[in-house]
Amino acid sequence: MGITMMATTVDSETQRLNGESNSLQALEHMLTQLINSLWNMIITVYDMQTDSVELIVQYAEQILECIKEIDKIKDSINIEVPMEAIECLCDGGNPDSFMNEYVREVFTEDQQAHSKTEAIHNFRDLLIDRLKSTFPTDADLYTSSSSTTEERKESNGH
Secondary structure (H helix, E strand, O other): OOHHHHHHHHHHHHHHHHHHHHHHHHHHHHHHHHHHHHHHHHHHHHOOOHHHHHHHHHHHHHHHHHHHHHHHHHHHOOOOOOHHHHHHHHOOOOHHHHHHHHHHHHHHHHHHHHHHHHHHHHHHHHHHHHHHHHOHHHHHHHHHHHHHHHHHHHHOOO
16 A cells, blocks of 8 residues: 555545544533523423413424434434433433443453453463473474474564
C-alpha cells in the first residue's frame, strides 16, 4: 500500500470519526433538549391552569421535533451496547456499577489466561531441562530448531 493510499485511508477514517463525534454531540444536545421539554411539560401539567393547554401543546410539539431529530441522527452513529447493560438499566440498575462489574470480570479472565500462559512456559522450560539431562544431543537439536522457528515468527510479525 502506497503512502498516498495510507494517507487517504487515515484521512477518511479521521473524517468518519469526526462525523461520528459530531453526531454524538448532536445526539447529546437533542437528548438534553428532549429531557428539558419533558421536564417542563411535567411541571406545567402538575400546575395545570386553564391557560396552560397551549403551553402543553408547545411542549408536545418540541418533544416530537426532538424525537424526529434523534431518529435522523441515529443512522450516523454506530455504537454497540451489550444487552446485559440494557437489561441492567431496565431492571433499575446503575450502568456504572454494571461497567465496574464487567471490568472486574474481564480483569479476572485476563489474570487467569496470563496464569495459564505462564504455567505453560514454566512447564516447557522444565521439560527442556529434563530433556537436556536425559537426551543432551536431541535437546540441543530441539532448542536450535525451536529458536529458528521463533525467529521466523517474529520476522513475520506474529
